[in-house]
Amino acid sequence: MPETATATTSPSTQDSCGGTPHREAWLALARAHAAITGRMQEALTAAGLPPLAWFEVLATLADAPEEKLKMGDLAEALVITRGGLTKLVDRLIKAGLLERTFCETDRRVSYATLLPAGVELMEEMRPVVSAELDVAFTANLSEGQADELRETLERLRGSACDA
Amino acid sequence: MPETATATTSPSTQDSCGGTPHREAWLALARAHAAITGRMQEALTAAGLPPLAWFEVLATLADAPEEKLKMGDLAEALVITRGGLTKLVDRLIKAGLLERTFCETDRRVSYATLLPAGVELMEEMRPVVSAELDVAFTANLSEGQADELRETLERLRGSACDA
DNA sequence: CAGAAATACTTGTACTTTCAACTATTGTCA
DNA sequence: TGACAATAGTTGAAAGTACAAGTATTTCTG
Numbered sequence: 001m002p003e004t005a006t007a008t009t010s011p012s013t014q015d016s017c018g019g020t021p022h023r024e025a026w027l028a029l030a031r032a033h034a035a036i037t038g039r040m041q042e043a044l045t046a047a048g049l050p051p052l053a054w055f056e057v058l059a060t061l062a063d064a065p066e067e068k069l070k071m072g073d074l075a076e077a078l079v080i081t082r083g084g085l086t087k088l089v090d091r092l093i094k095a096g097l098l099e100r101t102f103c104e105t106d107r108r109v110s111y112a113t114l115l116p117a118g119v120e121l122m123e124e125m126r127p128v129v130s131a132e133l134d135v136a137f138t139a140n141l142s143e144g145q146a147d148e149l150r151e152t153l154e155r156l157r158g159s160a161c162d163a
Numbered sequence: 164m165p166e167t168a169t170a171t172t173s174p175s176t177q178d179s180c181g182g183t184p185h186r187e188a189w190l191a192l193a194r195a196h197a198a199i200t201g202r203m204q205e206a207l208t209a210a211g212l213p214p215l216a217w218f219e220v221l222a223t224l225a226d227a228p229e230e231k232l233k234m235g236d237l238a239e240a241l242v243i244t245r246g247g248l249t250k251l252v253d254r255l256i257k258a259g260l261l262e263r264t265f266c267e268t269d270r271r272v273s274y275a276t277l278l279p280a281g282v283e284l285m286e287e288m289r290p291v292v293s294a295e296l297d298v299a300f301t302a303n304l305s306e307g308q309a310d311e312l313r314e315t316l317e318r319l320r321g322s323a324c325d326a
Numbered sequence: 327c328a329g330a331a332a333t334a335c336t337t338g339t340a341c342t343t344t345c346a347a348c349t350a351t352t353g354t355c356a
Numbered sequence: 357t358g359a360c361a362a363t364a365g366t367t368g369a370a371a372g373t374a375c376a377a378g379t380a381t382t383t384c385t386g
Binding site: 031032036156 | 183185186188191192193194196197199200201242243293296297298300302303304306308309310312313315316317318320322
C-alpha cells in the first residue's frame with residue numbers, strides 16, 4: 001500500500017459539532033474528491049501507469065474535435081493554471097504522447113494535439129480509471145441519481161465561476 | 164485577478180459526446196471542487212491571509228477534543244499523506260499557531276495542538292471561507308438539499324475507502 | 327497607421343507535496 | 357526474554373504547481 005491516507009481505522013468521523021449542513025456538504029465534497037482521486041492514483045501506480053493528470057489530459061483531448069485543443073481551453077477544462085499546463089504538456093510531449101501544433105490565423109495560440117501513442121496509452125489507462133469510477137459511482141448511484149448529482153454540482157460550480 | 168483558471172470565456176462546455184452519466188458526474192465533482200477551492204484560495208490571498216490548507220488544519224483541530232489530534236488522525240481527516248502533514252504542521256508551528264505535544268503512554272505518537280494564536284487566526288479566516296461557501300452552497304441549495312448532497316457524497320467516499 | 331492595451335502562451339523561481347527510506351517505539355509469540 | 361513484525365512519525369530527494377514576470381502577436385483607438 002503506497003502511503004495513501006485512506007480511512008482504515010476511522011477514529012470516529014468526528015463531525016459531531018462541525019457546523020451547518022452547507023459546511024458539512026462542503027467537507028463531504030472535499031473528502032469524497034480526495035478519496036476517489038487517491039484511489040485512482042493508487043490503482044494507476046499499482047498498474048505501472050502514469051499519473052491521473054496525464055489521463056485527464058489525454059481523455060480531454062480525445063473528446064475534443066480533431067483531438068486537439070488550444071492551451072488556454074485545455075487549462076480551463078482541467079481547471080489548472082496555464083503556466084502549470086505548459087509544463088505538464090511538455091512532459092507528455094517528451095513522452096511522445098502529444099505534439100504542439102500552431103494556428104495559421106493567430107500565431108499566438110498553440111494547440112496540444114494528441115498523437116497515436118497518446119490514444120494508445122489512454123486506452124490502456126481508461127479501464128483502470130473506469131474500474132475505480134465504478135467502485136465509487138456505479139455501485140452507489142443509479143443513472144438518474146448520477147444525473148441529479150451532476151446537475152447539482154454544475155450549479156455549485158456555476159455560481160463559483162460567474163464571479 | 165491572480166491567474167486562476169475560472170471559466171470566463173466558456174468555449175462550449177464540450178461534454179457533447181463525453182460518456183456515461185457516472186463519468187460526467189465524476190467530472191462535475193472534480194470541477195466543482197477545483198472551482199470552489201480556487202475561489203477560496205483567491206479570496207484568502209486577496210485578504211492577505213494564509214492558504215486554505217492552514218485553515219483546514221486549524222478548523223479540524225478546533226473541532227477536536229482538547230483542540231489536539233494525533234498526527235496520523237489529522238492526516239487522515241485532511242486526506243493528505245503523513246509526510247506532507249509533518250511539514251505542513253512544521254510551518255504552522257514556525258508561525259506560532261500550533262505546538263507539538265507528546266503522549267505519555269505511547270511515545271511514538273505526537274499531537275498537533277492548537278495554540279491561542281491559532282484560534283485567533285482561524286476566527287479571522289473563517290468569515291472569508293464562509294463567504295465563498297455561501298456563494299457556492301447557501302445560494303444554490305436548501306438545507307435539505309445540502310444534507311442530501313452530503314449523504315450522497317459520503318456514500319461515494321465510503322465505498323472508495325473500505326477497499 | 328502608430329502606439330497603447332489586450333491576449334496567448336512560456337519561463338524562472340520559490341514553494342508544496344509526494345515517495346521511499348529511515349528512526350524510534352510498541353506489540354507479538356516462540 | 358529476545359527476535360521479528362507492526363506502528364507512528366520524520367526526513368531527503370524528486371516531482372509537481374503556482375505566481376509573477378517576460379515574449380510574441382493581435383486588437384483597439386486616436
